[in-house]
């Protein structure tokens with residue numbers, strides 16, 4: 001597969017279960033070392049570099065299955081990410097101040113003791129986003145899976161991604177199965193099937209592409 005994301009865009013990455021969306025994110029973000037090919041970020045080859053080195057260049061990802069540090073507070077989880085993303089050593093109070101700003105943006109409690117155990121599925125997704133954003137990325141790979149959220153939580157998640165681009169100027173690649181939500185937000189879509197790109201284009205073109213309907217959508221998605 002080969003695709004590019006342009007600065008300032010929200011790119012949707014879609015495809016059936018097991019088509020390779022998360023594997024692609026793992027190769028780009030350094031969680032897996034690619035066995036071939038090339039991954040370039042701002043013109044620099046980053047394929048095979050370590051996750052921290054890639055993060056320090058301004059590329060962050062969320063994980064499809066959230067696994068916060070359960071013994072740390074919400075604030076501490078995000079402060080840890082701020083430390084991880086900093087290229088020079090930052091003090092604990094600066095890391096916490098950054099964490100509070102990010103938590104306010106995503107809409108989670110930023111008190112010293114608010115616990116991760118209070119978070120439901122939607123809250124854990126917000127915490128994943130907050131941890132990624134605390135590293136100050138230019139490009140965010142969001143592996144969302146909003147399944148399990150109710151429709152207002154899903155709309156909120158979509159609105160949040162728009163604000164992350166608008167207010168923080170972050171370019172986004174968004175993986176999500178809820179097509180009606182994703183298609184309303186993204187500028188372009190790339191479609192994977194069995195590890196290969198089968199389509200790419202504007203949401204409307206992709207939603208009407210017979211190969212995409214056959215491999216993934218099953219039926220035409222009606223776009224408002």
Ligand SMILES: Nc1ncnc2c1ncn2[C@@H]1O[C@H](COP(=O)(O)OP(=O)(O)OP(=O)(O)O)[C@@H](O)[C@H]1O
Pocket residue numbers: 015016017018019020021022023024064
């Ligand atoms: N190099 C490879 N060769 C063959 N199979 C691979 C290779 N790398 C990964 N896989 C397999 O391909 C599948 C890709 O799964 P992945 O989790 O990336 O899919 P996904 O699109 O994120 O699915 P979901 O929508 O369920 O999250 C996995 O079963 C993985 O083990």
Ligand SMILES: [Mg+2]
Pocket residue numbers: 021022023064143
């Ligand atoms: Mg996945």
